[in-house]
Amino acid sequence: MAKRLVILGGGESGVGTAILGKKKGYDVFVSDFGKIKDNYKEVLALNKLPWEEEQHTESLILNADVVMKSPGIPDKSPIVKKLMEKGVPVISEIEFAQQFIEVDTIGITGSNGKTTTTMLTHHLVKQGGLNFGLAGNIGKSFAWQIAENKHEGYVLELSSFQLDGIVDYRPHIAVITNISPDHLDRYEYKYENYIAAKFRITMNQTENDYLVYDADDEIISKWLGEHKIKAKKIPFSLTKELNEGIYLKNNTIISNITNEEFTMPINELSLEGKHNVKNAMAATAVAQLMRIRKDTIRESLSNFQGVEHRLEKVLKIQNVQYINDSKATNTNATFFALDSMAAPTVWIVGGVDKGNDYDELMPLVREKVKAIVALGVDNEKIKKAFESVVDVLVETTSMTEAVKIAQKLAEKGDTVLLSPACASFDLFENYEDRGKQFKNAVQNL
Template identity: 60%
Template sequence: MGNGRIVVLGGGESGVGAAVLAKEKGFDVFLSDLGALKDSYKETLTKFSIPFEEKQHTEELILNATEIIKSPGIPEKAPLIKKIKDKGMKIISEIEFAGRYTNAKTICITGSNGKTTTTSLIYHMLKKAGLNVGLGGNIGKSFAYQVAFENYDYYVLELSSFQLDGMYDFKADIAVLLNITPDHLDRYEYKMQNYVDSKFRITQNLKENDCFIFCSDDEVTMENLEKIVLRARLLPFSQEFEVEEGAYLDGETLTVKCAGLEFEMPVDELSLKGKHNVYNSMAAAITGTVLELRNDVIRKSLSDFQGVEHRLEPVLRVRGITFINDSKATNINSTWYALESMKGRQNVIWIVGGVDKGNDYSTLASLVNEKVKAIVCLGVDNAKIHEAFKDMVPTIIDTQSAEDAVLESYKLGAEGDVVLLSPACASFDLFENYEDRGRKFKNAVRNL
């Protein structure tokens, strides 16, 4: 094979997709994963005659690559990655690689919170408008796999900071940055600026006729916006003040102005509730306006969107107690939004805990004080949570499984209460991932 040798590290959705695309483009491909591969992924690799290994990294089969495609889950400080870098070899992400082989327009969304919701909402809108559109990145099917076999005109891509880290020449046509709050600092030497720089990579390579959509109410975004030279059209969204071009609130009306086009819609007609979701809807509305979608399509999409699994997802009401699955809240800020959107005083039984990524719980203090009557910890080590809230919440208990957490919450609840699973932590101590945690929670609620 004349194209060179590509080694893919990590055999999940992203890695397998990248391996298949590389094979289709005539590269000599090898995939290596330190963990075990899912059977379905092994079948795909076998089907395309791609050699792979699991539960080990054989260095002589890896260090002879022309280029390495690294899955976003593998940290930069992994010993093998350090070795590859010391050799001066190029490491890229699946998104960077796939971007070389498509001429589709890309709408790329990043941010500490709201990415999946906003990405899904924009995709929903473009589908409704009848556009030929794919959904990928940190959500759904691998972008690379779709580039190999589909012929979409547009892609809506959710991009995490880890994916952006491995992107160099890739360019968004429309880049959306929702917000920046401390997250994943364990992967960024506990330096906030490293994480901020990573998020701002979404703006790299933007040209004059491309658009950068961002939240002008977000302090961190605004502080850093001034430091970088952007050639793109800047389209801010704000709930605090009116903007010339972009989106803002005119009383209770969401208003978009962009290149002579205008869009308006009452906030109470948005299907997604809560202040943070108004921001997500604003970002989507600007995107639709930039793409010159009809106003009635934008309006309908914003009013009939069903939301995302594991993100403030109502599960069931049992004996007057409402159970809500917000398992996707893997950081403090997501949980802040969840608690902020809860109505009523002292009626929330909050299920929290997991792998803490350097959390500062003090930012939740006033909301917890006002809304939470009991805390049910769901994690291996809950000492930090006890320490943060012991003087505020009379009842804090520890559980080790979703079933236990649901049962204990149910016992603590009364009619009109809400049991909110919003962990503010990663899930890897007791679960495979946040989806697994959310599903086990929902099953446990259904089994009450």
Template identity: 65%
Template sequence: MQRLVILGGGESGVGTAILGKKEGYEVFVSDRGKIKEEYKNVLKHFEINWEEEVHTESKILNANVVMKSPGIPDKVALIQKLHTKGIPVISEIEFASKYTNATIIGITGSNGKTTTTMLTNYIFKEAGLHVGMAGNIGDSYAKMVSENSYDYYVLEISSFQLDGIVDFKPHIAILTNITPDHLDRYDYKFENYMASKFRIAKNQEPEDYLIYDADDEVIVQWLQDNPVKSQLIPFSIKEQLEEGAFIQDEKIIIKTQNNTIEMTTETLALEGKHNLKNTMAASTAAKLVSIRKETIRNSIATFQGAEHRLEKVLKINHVQYINDSKATNVNATYYALDSMKTATVWIVGGVDKGNNYKELMPLVREKVKAIICLGEDNSKIIDAFGNVVDLVVETYAMEEAVKVAYKIAGRGETVLLSPACASFDLFKNYEDRGNQFKNAIKNL
């Protein structure tokens, strides 16, 4: 019997354990932290052995294969020992994909992947396809594979998950964009992070597709230097293309395989240039699996978007409050500020992942009337924008930040939470930060 050891007892770890057990492995789950009660109950139900607050090496180094949680870096001593012994260390998406014949749409990128994943899934569902959505979003992919026989999977895939693939191959891969992010995991080398993202196409064949942002010079250059086997389908909001998706006369045009569809941009439910790109990517994927254009049109007009991503919360005294807590890097915040149509009170700050705020300067000059800092260390933000914006206020709690914003914002203006930073200094995660923002607004 093959021994499957799983490092990390969270959503992906427990899902993999269930699938491993079903497929006849001897399964062991090990977590250096505490395992949540709900997950322990699942492991007990399936009679799967586990340990917490320790990694017992004698129970791990005898594995035939190890699935590690995406949160564990490769540099960790235990992972290095496994590599030295020649024991394969893979990700959940690699493991689970071996046990499904479904058509896989894999979506990665620094920003936009959650919205693109949700929209793709929404269009497929509206078309009546039997589809599951998993990966970095929602339920565990492995657990889904163990319980369902979907015809399609739409997977949001992080670079950490791609680092652990061997044979994984999506039929349709979408690369939304690549901007510097998580560089602490990649020796602070942007090219290492890029190589990780492009692993999504490494096993693709000529009958597969790679949909990518042709306006992203980094992606275009990489593809020139590192050709892939799959068929390239670009999308662009800057130029018209021979093949792919582009904008012409306020319409989205998608040309693939001598077949063209047109959709007006006026009816799009999602606002902002970046959402135009997310919509083009998702619509192109839908077209490649032959979904009717009426279905695609109706879907992009009715889709509600992802929580914590440019989410309109409330209007109070003619001031619109927008929750963009998911913007954990400068690029995401750039798109948020770019989509603002009124003077904006901008709430920003948190744990800085090596941000260069200069890119935001033109938008801040044009749109931002006041900055409210929300982080333990706001010095970089104050240095960057202190001379550009008349009013910069430091706060240390969400309720305080929202109260200050309420006082500053005038009729017809917008209060935007778009932190450009991770949330771990004052919050559990970006969801917690976004939820605190929404609660503080409701308590005004």
């Protein structure tokens, strides 16, 4: 009898897993407690895969041999609890899919910078002539790409939720960009649980694998000091010279991790900002470990186009620069954004707060922000934090209105920055939808 694979969640990772599962001979069923988008329903129908939406039918789910849970579904959800009680393995798409490949993966995680680092790394390995897929938290699902079997390796962006659901997954090169409090609502508000989730990326690595990490990050250094890992450590740093690693000296990136020393002046990087120097260091480490030529690495770092919704310059109108940083869904990401502002800033902030502590932003807000537009259903916490710090704070629940207010508040030479520091689900479908609405509103000014 075929093994029964039940998939919770009919989104990108769910549908991809369903296609791979069917191809590998599983008896597949997809169940989504919400609505499944039409384009995914078409794919499911085309592949003759059974599905249900707006319910979880227990008789069709609890008989599973293995369950793939989409990253958006918390462990606390009733159906997941019942499966756990029955002892049914509940895994992530990454774990399910990895058993069907023999090729290497590069796994990248971190609270911030992981999308940019993942896309930059993928750009470097592709420019270096390697046919690697790009998947994980981004693009076409890992499982789907494995079902199509066109790649000689994969660069994966991995969230803590995806790492929660791994058992045997082992990246050949793992990257941890940084760790700061995020998604604590999913980790019983215990920071140490979230930190442990991130470090699952290295738990199955062997002496032949690598862990690339930010040596300036206190949380990472502390954890590595207290736990033994097998992988070879490759640190990068902006502040200290490393005997073996990647560091900054005289505004030049220097890497001595392989026999070939690599150097690149940071003013030649296509991305601006200190945090992007770190992202470039992480990507360079991977590219060198993958034996990509130095000239190719240098060229790729200088022509990389950046990520949509991440400090994306939209338009200049009446000498006011509008910047879309909708992808900043926590305070740490917004810290980087405010830190890189050179002009007085009208800051659009707000959404679903994930247990944010706004204290770390105070010095930057005092120094750079002239006015705040709070865009959210509930702005109380933001008001309480910043009312006394800025001269003007206006509340709204519409993006079009937020942009119009910002335009009124901005003068020539100012910047209007959308960097919400919060999730988007109170008013938008996701951060992409929020960013697109911002760009539309700016284009219609």
